[in-house]
Amino acid sequence: MAEILPGVHQVEGVDPSPDFSTHVYLLKDKGASWTLVDTGLPGTHPATLAYLAKIKVEPTAVKKILLTHLHRDHTGSLRxxxxxxxxxxxxxxxxxxxIANDPKYDGxxxxxxxPFTVDETLKDGDSVDAAGGLVAYHTPGxxxxxxxxxxxxxxLLFSGDLFFGEGAGVALTPPDFTQHSPTAQISARRMSQLSVESLLTYHGGPVLQRGGQAIRALVERLR
Ligand SMILES: [Zn+2]
Structure with missing residues (x-):
C-alpha cells in the first residue's frame, strides 16, 4: 500500500517506466470522500481503479479530481x-x-x-473543499x-510540474518541457514563502520532510 502520509496515497502502477515516475495522488477528505490530484497518462485509469479496489474505496467515493495543468501525463486519464x-x-x-482544446495548446x-471540459474553473487563492481544505496557487511558467x-x-504542497524531484531535493522542470522558465522561477520564489513540510512532486520525489527547505535551496541556486 502506498499511503505515504496519513490520508495521502501515491497511486501504484501508473508509472510508464521505472525511470519515469508519475505520481497521481489520492487524498482522503474529511468524511467518507476522496480527491484525486492529476490523473496519469492515457490508459492508466485501470491502475488507479485497481488501487482504489485494493484499499476498498468505491470509485464513486472520489468526489473531486483536481488538475495541476494541461499536459497529457496529467490529463490523459481524466475522461x-x-x-x-x-x-x-x-x-x-x-x-x-x-484542456478543452479551445484554443489548442501550442507550447x-x-x-x-x-478535449475535456472541466466542471469548475479556479483562480489564484481559491479554496477547494478537499483533503481538509486546499488552496489553489496559480504558479505559471x-x-x-x-x-x-x-x-x-x-x-502539504502538491506542486505538479513546477518542481521536479531530483535526488533528495528539487529542480525546476527542464526548459524543454516548460513554456517560460523565468516565470516558473518567479512561481518557485513565491512558493518558497509558504511553510511547506511535504512537497508532493509529480515526477521524482516526493520530498516528505522539510520540503520548504528544498524549495528555498533551489531558489537560492537560481539567483
Ligand atoms: Zn507538465
Missing part, C-alpha cells in the same frame, strides 16, 4: 476517471480552456490527448495556467 467516479473536475481558468510538452494545491494545516 475515463471522471466517467468512472462521476467526480467534479477542477483546473485553473486558463488551463481549463487548453512545449504534450498537449491533452482529447511550466504552463500558463499551472496551479499548485496547498494544504495549510498540514503544510
Amino acid at each position: 475515463a476517471l471522471a466517467e468512472k467516479t462521476r467526480a467534479r473536475t477542477f483546473a485553473h481558468w486558463v488551463e481549463a480552456a487548453y 512545449p510538452g504534450t498537449p491533452p490527448a482529447e 511550466h504552463t500558463p495556467g499551472h496551479v499548485a494545491y496547498y494544504q495549510v494545516e498540514r503544510k
Whole structure:
C-alpha cells in the first residue's frame, strides 16, 4: 500500500517506466470522500481503479479530481476517471480552456490527448473543499495556467510540474518541457514563502520532510 502520509496515497502502477515516475495522488477528505490530484497518462485509469479496489474505496467515493495543468501525463486519464467516479473536475481558468482544446495548446510538452471540459474553473487563492481544505496557487511558467494545491494545516504542497524531484531535493522542470522558465522561477520564489513540510512532486520525489527547505535551496541556486 502506498499511503505515504496519513490520508495521502501515491497511486501504484501508473508509472510508464521505472525511470519515469508519475505520481497521481489520492487524498482522503474529511468524511467518507476522496480527491484525486492529476490523473496519469492515457490508459492508466485501470491502475488507479485497481488501487482504489485494493484499499476498498468505491470509485464513486472520489468526489473531486483536481488538475495541476494541461499536459497529457496529467490529463490523459481524466475522461475515463471522471466517467468512472462521476467526480467534479477542477483546473485553473486558463488551463481549463487548453484542456478543452479551445484554443489548442501550442507550447512545449504534450498537449491533452482529447478535449475535456472541466466542471469548475479556479483562480489564484481559491479554496477547494478537499483533503481538509486546499488552496489553489496559480504558479505559471511550466504552463500558463499551472496551479499548485496547498494544504495549510498540514503544510502539504502538491506542486505538479513546477518542481521536479531530483535526488533528495528539487529542480525546476527542464526548459524543454516548460513554456517560460523565468516565470516558473518567479512561481518557485513565491512558493518558497509558504511553510511547506511535504512537497508532493509529480515526477521524482516526493520530498516528505522539510520540503520548504528544498524549495528555498533551489531558489537560492537560481539567483
Ligand atoms: Zn507538465
